[in-house]
Amino acid sequence: MDGGFNFGLEASHHLHSGYSHSVTRSWQGDSTILKSQLIYPIFVTDEQNKKNEIKSLPGQYQISPDLLVEFLKPLVAKGLKSVILFGVLINSAKDEVGSMASSKDSPVVHSIQLIRQNFPDLCIVCDVCLCAYTSHGHCGILDTENKIDNQKSIKRLGEMSLLLAQTGANVIAPSDMMDCRVSEIKRVLFANGFGGKVSVMAYSSKFASCFYGPFRDAASSGAKFGDRSAYQLPPPSRGLAIRAAERDEKEGADFVMVKPAGPYLDIIRDVKNAVKVPVACYQVSGEYAMLYHAAAAGAFNLQSAVLESLISLKRAGCDIYITYFTPNLLDWLPL
Numbered sequence: 653m654d655g656g657f658n659f660g661l662e663a664s665h666h667l668h669s670g671y672s673h674s675v676t677r678s679w680q681g682d683s684t685i686l687k688s689q690l691i692y693p694i695f696v697t698d699e700q701n702k703k704n705e706i707k708s709l710p711g712q713y714q715i716s717p718d719l720l721v722e723f724l725k726p727l728v729a730k731g732l733k734s735v736i737l738f739g740v741l742i743n744s745a746k747d748e749v750g751s752m753a754s755s756k757d758s759p760v761v762h763s764i765q766l767i768r769q770n771f772p773d774l775c776i777v778c779d780v781c782l783c784a785y786t787s788h789g790h791c792g793i794l795d796t797e798n799k800i801d802n803q804k805s806i807k808r809l810g811e812m813s814l815l816l817a818q819t820g821a822n823v824i825a826p827s828d829m830m831d832c833r834v835s836e837i838k839r840v841l842f843a844n845g846f847g848g849k850v851s852v853m854a855y856s857s858k859f860a861s862c863f864y865g866p867f868r869d870a871a872s873s874g875a876k877f878g879d880r881s882a883y884q885l886p887p888p889s890r891g892l893a894i895r896a897a898e899r900d901e902k903e904g905a906d907f908v909m910v911k912p913a914g915p916y917l918d919i920i921r922d923v924k925n926a927v928k929v930p931v932a933c934y935q936v937s938g939e940y941a942m943l944y945h946a947a948a949a950g951a952f953n954l955q956s957a958v959l960e961s962l963i964s965l966k967r968a969g970c971d972i973y974i975t976y977f978t979p980n981l982l983d984w985l986p987l
């Protein structure tokens with residue numbers, strides 16, 4: 653008798669003996685999600701006095717640093733503990749090498765300064781990638797044949813990370829998917845006195861996913877957006893995804909990430925079993941849009957659906973939740 657058959661017998665016994673309900677009730681597991689495990693993604697623009705709702709992400713905004721403090725105040729009062737910042741540039745500010753990514757004029761640098769002054773305890777995570785800053789929209793620097801130049805790219809990512817750390821970021825989160833970027837960023841942080849002070853949350857198991865669609869709108873990286881399947885993982889690949897997490901842990905990542913989250917629950921569990929560092933899961937823009945629009949169309953209650961989606965992540969092994977629903981969750985979750 654194989655395991656599957658055994659399990660079937662057991663299940664049907666529970667089902668028909670009236671035993672199942674008491675078993676599942678006493679076996680619910682821990683469904684608690686804490687506010688301190690949430691990270692709220694925020695898009696900061698280089699324009700002034702701007703708070704633009706993102707069309708494909710209703711309820712989410714591109715916001716300029718001068719309005720950021722007022723925007724965050726009520727959320728911090730409700731228990732917001734962490735944000736992840738994404739820079740958004742007007743097209744004329746972009747160039748081939750993404751110069752603004754490591755410029756003191758970048759909206760992310762301005763935002764870190766303001767958050768540090770006004771909310772000293774807020775944990776600032778910064779997305780580190782070049783796609784929002786390059787004119788071609790790729791996550792790295794291209795060579796003369798329009799292929800990614802890995803070495804040049806990770807050097808730029810190191811420069812960007814150092815500036816963000818110097819400005820006051822707590823966590824550097826590389827989402828570019830270039831080879832060896834975690835070790836390069838770690839090396840730069842240690843060489844400049846940030847070892848043990850600023851941590852690295854690596855987007856490790858990041859799939860080339862259509863669920864990032866609305867994000868392209870949000871980060872204004874849509875227009876010239878190219879195919880990223882050369883550096884993001886193919887959706888069917890399980891082994892690569894696990895090896896990527898193990899590799900990033902070896903390179904010194906303090907957290908690894910699985911992204912998207914909901915469609916990749918199996919990967920979350922496998923990564924959780926494979927690494928010792930905490931596992932962050934990114935419930936991405938497309939997952940947000942699906943839940944939002946389905947609830948708006950009356951398919952289900954938003955709060956129930958969002959909580960169930962996050963509890964599923966927890967069951968799979970999630971330690972940290974990156975979700976656009978963070979403001980809602982601050983209302984829904986107990987302190």
Ligand SMILES: NCc1[nH]cc(CCC(=O)O)c1CC(=O)O
Pocket residue numbers: 779781783791827828863864865866867880935936937938
């Ligand atoms: N590299 C940048 C980046 N950082 C986070 C996302 C997606 C997040 C979301 O969809 O919410 C992306 C887009 C991409 O890589 O294609």
